[in-house]
Amino acid sequence: MSIQQLDVRRDRLRLAGGSVEPLVPAEALTAALEHEEIEPLRPLLPVGYDAVARAYARAALGITAADLTSHYTRGLEYFHDEFTPALKQRLVLLTGGAWRLDDFVGYAAGSDVDLMTHLIEAIAAREPVNLYPGDWFGFRVGSTHPQNIRWEPRAEDRLACLCVPSVRNGHFTDEMSAFVAGASAVLLNLNLFPTLIATERNEVARRLAPQLPRAILSISFSRGFGMTAAQLGVFLIHRDHPWRCRFEQQWNWFTYFYSSIAAKAFLEIDLEELSAVDAARREWVHDWLAARGLPAVASGSYYVKAFRVEGEIPQRLLPLERDGLVRLCLKPPQT
Numbered sequence: 001m002s003i004q005q006l007d008v009r010r011d012r013l014r015l016a017g018g019s020v021e022p023l024v025p026a027e028a029l030t031a032a033l034e035h036e037e038i039e040p041l042r043p044l045l046p047v048g049y050d051a052v053a054r055a056y057a058r059a060a061l062g063i064t065a066a067d068l069t070s071h072y073t074r075g076l077e078y079f080h081d082e083f084t085p086a087l088k089q090r091l092v093l094l095t096g097g098a099w100r101l102d103d104f105v106g107y108a109a110g111s112d113v114d115l116m117t118h119l120i121e122a123i124a125a126r127e128p129v130n131l132y133p134g135d136w137f138g139f140r141v142g143s144t145h146p147q148n149i150r151w152e153p154r155a156e157d158r159l160a161c162l163c164v165p166s167v168r169n170g171h172f173t174d175e176m177s178a179f180v181a182g183a184s185a186v187l188l189n190l191n192l193f194p195t196l197i198a199t200e201r202n203e204v205a206r207r208l209a210p211q212l213p214r215a216i217l218s219i220s221f222s223r224g225f226g227m228t229a230a231q232l233g234v235f236l237i238h239r240d241h242p243w244r245c246r247f248e249q250q251w252n253w254f255t256y257f258y259s260s261i262a263a264k265a266f267l268e269i270d271l272e273e274l275s276a277v278d279a280a281r282r283e284w285v286h287d288w289l290a291a292r293g294l295p296a297v298a299s300g301s302y303y304v305k306a307f308r309v310e311g312e313i314p315q316r317l318l319p320l321e322r323d324g325l326v327r328l329c330l331k332p333p334q335t
Helices: 026-032 050-061 065-069 074-094 112-124 174-181 198-214 242-255 260-268 271-291 315-320
Strands: 023-025 104-109 129-131 149-151 159-164 185-190 215-220 233-238 304-310 325-329
Touching (some): 023 026, 026 315, 074 104, 104 242, 112 159, 174 198, 198 215, 233 242
16 A cells, blocks of 8 residues: 555554655655754654653652562562563553463563663674664664674564564554564564554554564563653563573573562553553644644554655754654653
8 A cells, every 4th residue: 555545444554565654855844843843853752641650659659668678589579470460461451462471471671772782782792683674773772793783674594673663653564574474583672562553553463473482572661651760671581482591591680670660650550541641642743743744644653753755854854864764753742
């Protein structure tokens, strides 16, 4: 389908072939952003939720001196025995039941970036790692082996890294599905996943379900949930995945230092309240784009909108450009 025919149908999002980023003239984009401050539009700056701020406050109020003393013992038991099962249950709900995570185990670190950097650095020291072209640059920046990190649309017998949904306009396309299906292992960063409408989110999850036994799921709490004040990173990996044995010593070490305030805050969040805010923000973004004469693609995440530019990108907009795409991280009202 062409970009004009994008349609979220009852059973799936139809996105096959071509680019999912609308083509806009450089002059039109320049005019649309003439009175905007460019830096706040830079991807991927988060947008906060009042509900998350309240959840942090409740979690912090519950911390006692005994919790500080026992963080590396009973606190670790809390992470594995209470938090991880609750997190998996919430992910199953977010996927409409498309995922089964009973056989997955969890590891934690200070942020999802810590865990992903460790994994990519360890693999890239021995062999190439493939990133989907135009996807999240953060997969690459932490590695000291950039020569082994390649932006290629195929990843046969290699580690494939992809944001779900991709920062390329917040879509998960047929090409991306083929990219992860051909890999030997898959690092899926669940970044903007909660901000998709339920029909798209469930379809993406359904298409990824066959890949889960080979996948390492990295949950980005700072993006999809706006949890930036005290961060948390979690890997979920099948208990029989060969990399669990290979890296468990390091991942256990990282897990000692997880943020219990962030973990408790996440479980305090009412996901339905966040979903209602996302719905209002989605409408705000649609109106913002339409008022400026920019294509308002309804599918994908409202959080980031990407465009191919016809003509030379002006100097002022270059901070928003990467690999020929201009990305806008929009800032709806923070409610």
